[in-house]
Amino acid sequence: MGDRIMSSRFLNRPLYLQLRDALAERIAGGEWKPGSAIPNESDLAREFGVSTGTMRKALDLMEAERLLTRRQGRGTFVNDHNSDELAARFSNLRASDGSRVCGEVKSAELIQGTASEMECKRLELRPGDHVYRFHRVRHHQNKVYLVEDASLPAALFPGLAEKSNIADRIIILAQEYGLLLGKAAERVSLGHASPSVAQTFGIASGSPIMVLDRVVMGLDGRPIEWRMAYCHLVDKYYMAEMV
Amino acid sequence: MGDRIMSSRFLNRPLYLQLRDALAERIAGGEWKPGSAIPNESDLAREFGVSTGTMRKALDLMEAERLLTRRQGRGTFVNDHNSDELAARFSNLRASDGSRVCGEVKSAELIQGTASEMECKRLELRPGDHVYRFHRVRHHQNKVYLVEDASLPAALFPGLAEKSNIADRIIILAQEYGLLLGKAAERVSLGHASPSVAQTFGIASGSPIMVLDRVVMGLDGRPIEWRMAYCHLVDKYYMAEMV
DNA sequence: AAGTGGTCTAGACCACTCA
DNA sequence: GAGTGGTCTAGACCACTTG
Numbered sequence: 061m062g063d064r065i066m067s068s069r070f071l072n073r074p075l076y077l078q079l080r081d082a083l084a085e086r087i088a089g090g091e092w093k094p095g096s097a098i099p100n101e102s103d104l105a106r107e108f109g110v111s112t113g114t115m116r117k118a119l120d121l122m123e124a125e126r127l128l129t130r131r132q133g134r135g136t137f138v139n140d141h142n143s144d145e146l147a148a149r150f151s152n153l154r155a156s157d158g159s160r161v162c163g164e165v166k167s168a169e170l171i172q173g174t175a176s177e178m179e180c181k182r183l184e185l186r187p188g189d190h191v192y193r194f195h196r197v198r199h200h201q202n203k204v205y206l207v208e209d210a211s212l213p214a215a216l217f218p219g220l221a222e223k224s225n226i227a228d229r230i231i232i233l234a235q236e237y238g239l240l241l242g243k244a245a246e247r248v249s250l251g252h253a254s255p256s257v258a259q260t261f262g263i264a265s266g267s268p269i270m271v272l273d274r275v276v277m278g279l280d281g282r283p284i285e286w287r288m289a290y291c292h293l294v295d296k297y298y299m300a301e302m303v
Numbered sequence: 304m305g306d307r308i309m310s311s312r313f314l315n316r317p318l319y320l321q322l323r324d325a326l327a328e329r330i331a332g333g334e335w336k337p338g339s340a341i342p343n344e345s346d347l348a349r350e351f352g353v354s355t356g357t358m359r360k361a362l363d364l365m366e367a368e369r370l371l372t373r374r375q376g377r378g379t380f381v382n383d384h385n386s387d388e389l390a391a392r393f394s395n396l397r398a399s400d401g402s403r404v405c406g407e408v409k410s411a412e413l414i415q416g417t418a419s420e421m422e423c424k425r426l427e428l429r430p431g432d433h434v435y436r437f438h439r440v441r442h443h444q445n446k447v448y449l450v451e452d453a454s455l456p457a458a459l460f461p462g463l464a465e466k467s468n469i470a471d472r473i474i475i476l477a478q479e480y481g482l483l484l485g486k487a488a489e490r491v492s493l494g495h496a497s498p499s500v501a502q503t504f505g506i507a508s509g510s511p512i513m514v515l516d517r518v519v520m521g522l523d524g525r526p527i528e529w530r531m532a533y534c535h536l537v538d539k540y541y542m543a544e545m546v
Numbered sequence: 547a548a549g550t551g552g553t554c555t556a557g558a559c560c561a562c563t564c565a
Numbered sequence: 566g567a568g569t570g571g572t573c574t575a576g577a578c579c580a581c582t583t584g
Contacts, residue, residue, distance in 0.1 A: 072561090074572065100550060111574045116551085126546070132551045133582035150545050248491055248541040250511050268493050268511035298491040300543035302393050303369070315580090317553065343569060354555045359570085375570045376562035 075110060079118035082108070084279065087127060087138055088238040094140035098128070101136075125279065127240060141231045141241075150231065150244045150276055153291070154299050155200070161296060163198030163206060165228040170194055172214065172221060179211050182275050182286035190214035192221065196228060197260055205296060207260055208289040216284060230276050230285040239278055246274040248298060251290065261292040270298065318353060322361035325351070327522060330370060330381055331481040337383035341371070344379075368522065370483060384474045384484075393474065393487045393519055396534070397542050398443070404539060406441030406449060408471040413437055415457065415464060422454050425518050425529040433457035435464065439471060440503055448539060450503055451532040459527060473519050473528040482521055489517040491541060494533065504535040513541065 083104075086092045099107070105115040119136060122128045126146065130136045141147055148160035155161050171193050175185040183191070194210040210230070212220075217237055220226065227233040234241050251271040258265040272289040291298075326347075329335045342350070348358040362379060365371045369389065373379045384390055391403035398404050414436050418428040426434070434454045441449040453473070455463075460480055463469065470476040477484050494514040501508040515532040534541075 076572080102550095111576090113575080114573055117572085119551095130551060131582085132580065133549080135550060135582095152543055152545070242546075244545045246543045246545070248513075248543065249536060250493060250513055270491075270493055293492060300395055300489045300491065302395070302487045302489070303485070319553080354557090356556085357554055360553090362570095373570060374563085376564080376568080378563095378569060 076114050076117040076121065079108060079110065079115060080121050083118060083122060084127060084240055088240050090238060092138050094138050094142065094235060097135045097137050125242065127279075141235045147229050147231050150246075150274070152246065152298050152300055153206070153293075153296050156295055161200050161205075162229060163200045166197045166199050166204065168194060168196045168226075168228060170221065170226065175211075179286060182273075183211060183213055183283045185213060192217060194228075200296070203294070204260055204262075205293070206289055206291045207257055208287050210285055210287040212285050213283075230287075234276075234278075234284060239284060241284065242277050242279045242281060244274055244276040246272055248272055253290070253292075257290045263292060269293075272298075319357050319360040319364065322351060322353065322358060323364050326361060326365060327370060327483055331483050333481060335381050337381050337385065337478060340378040340380050368485065370522075384478045390472050390474050393489075393517070395489065395541050395543055396449075396536075396539050399538055404443050404448075405472060406443045409440045409442050409447065411437060411439045411469075411471060413464065413469065418454075422529060425516075426454060426456050426526045428456055435460060437471075443539070446537070447503055447505075447535070448537070449532055449534045450500055451530050453528055453530040455528050456526075473530075477519075477521075477527060482527060484527065485520050485522045485524060487517055487519040489515055491515060496533070496535075500533050506535065512536075515541075 083098075092098055098104070101112050101115055101119065105112040108115065119128060119130065123130050126149070127139055128136055129139055139146060144162075148162040151160050151162050153161045173191055173193060175183065175187065175189045175191050179185060179191055180187060180189070185191070190213075192212045192214055194208075194212075196208050196210070197204060198206040198208065214220070216239060217233070227236060231241060249271045251269055253261065253263060253265060253267045253269050255265045257269070258267060261269075270291040270293055272287070272291060274287045274289070275283050276285040276287075278284050326341075335341055341347070344355050344358055344362065348355040351358065362371060362373065366373050369382055369392070371379055372382055382389060391405040394403050394405050396404045416434055416436060418426065418430065418432045418434050422428060422434055423430060423432070428434070433456075435457055437451075437453040437455075439451050439453070440447060441451065455473075457463070459482060460476070470479060474484060492514045494512055496504065496506060496508060496510045496512050498508045500512070501510060504512075513534040513536055515530070515534060517530045517532070518526050519528040519530075521527050
């Protein structure tokens with residue numbers, strides 16, 4: 061490992077980015093478990109043969125990427141995305157108290173297939189590539205508020221169909237498969253409830269609903285999940301933040 | 304200036320944050336004009352009596368806050384928010400090609416008044432505080448797509464009513480008044496077109512429309528503009544990005 | 547008291563831009 | 566070739582947390 065870094069030290073890619081990749085690989089590979097502490101700055105710097113300042117730059121970057129949490133006086137910890145705060149970070153739906161809503165799954169189906177035209181576009185797949193598709197209905201405080209259709213590249217989730225107790229949030233599922241997530245982009249638009257959607261919400265067919273078209277990407281920017289969600293907004297609102 | 308920093312060096316507020324504030328003040332105060340270059344790192348570090356590393360940390364922060372742009376080999380420049388890219392940064396509406404849409408104003412009205420209950424809430428004002436209210440209709444590619452009602456704390460924009468050619472985007476208006484902007488938060492929901500809104504869009508009264516409730520905040524987090532926008536989405540979409 | 551991350555220093559060298 | 570920001574070093578000291 062030190063070798064790889066030393067040998068590519070002259071390859072023009074900044075050291076701190078190489079360090080980030082090496083450390084991220086330890087998380088993705090399961091060497092460092094979610095929730096556990098990692099060695100301190102100076103030990104890591106010594107191990108990789110770099111200065112503490114450079115190691116710090118890599119660690120700071122990883123904190124910004126939500127891979128790590130650093131706490132003064134305590135240490136540096138691998139983020140466990142199995143937590144209310146982190147598991148809901150790609151959900152812009154909020155309850156009246158302002159907390160992010162991720163909802164519980166009432167019913168779910170999994171089917172396999174080959175990528176549709178739209179799936180190829182959103183997931184950057186080629187026709188013929190395999191996908192897993194989830195259909196889920198979510199509720200919150202005993203109210204059904206969202207139905208979603210999610211598609212995942214099958215290549216990234218080997219053996220998913222054979223699993224039992226499949227996580228119903230992409231963030232948790234990705235963590236189980238050692239996939240590190242980066243950004244997400246969501247298109248929001250207005251739609252009319254299809255008969256089946258209207259029925260699950262108990263509203264009139266054709267009623268206006270909010271449509272969410274979201275792509276979650278890996279740390280490298282490759283798409284990992286495409287989700288279409290149809291949302292019946294009561295006692296909740298959608299909130300976007302900008303800088 | 305150097306004095307202020309030296310004397311508060313022991314006040315437990317990190318030096319690089321004090322530097323950020325001092326440099327931001329030079330921009331807000333008009334000492335450094337939008338678009339112009341500022342002195343280089345080492346000159347600034349020498350002027351403030353800090354190391355280049357600390358000055359760099361302040362400058363990097365300011366770049367992340369969109370106050371500066373740094374370009375290797377060229378220099379560091381004060382951002383001019385009078386540009387397509389920056390002026391539209393708080394607009395999540397996108398044209399079919401993916402570019403942010405800010406639209407041109409077809410008609411605008413300005414009236415003064417005292418803060419309503421909702422304005423007090425969103426702008427953190429007290430009953431009786433004065434506000435400016437703008438009512439605008441925006442179009443893009445010859446199509447009316449948005450009508451908005453914006454409220455601004457009058458205290459932040461002295462003499463606004465007497466101005467001619469008032470900028471129709473908060474980002475540009477804020478720059479003219481030396482207000483540095485930070486983040487914005489936008490609530491997205493579904494609504495029904497009121498008769499007057501329906502008329503300007505040329506749609507049936509009661510048609511479903513997208514409602515945008517946005518607060519733009521200053522660098523310090525204080526609200527600077529509250530805007531309610533009613534949007535008729537055709538050939539456009541709303542896009543939120545998450546990290 | 548020991549250990550951690552957070553801040554700060556005073557340099558060096560590299561990559562890039564431009565006259 | 567001169568000047569800029571970008572990376573990197575090898576330390577020091579401080580603030581905070583915990584046994």
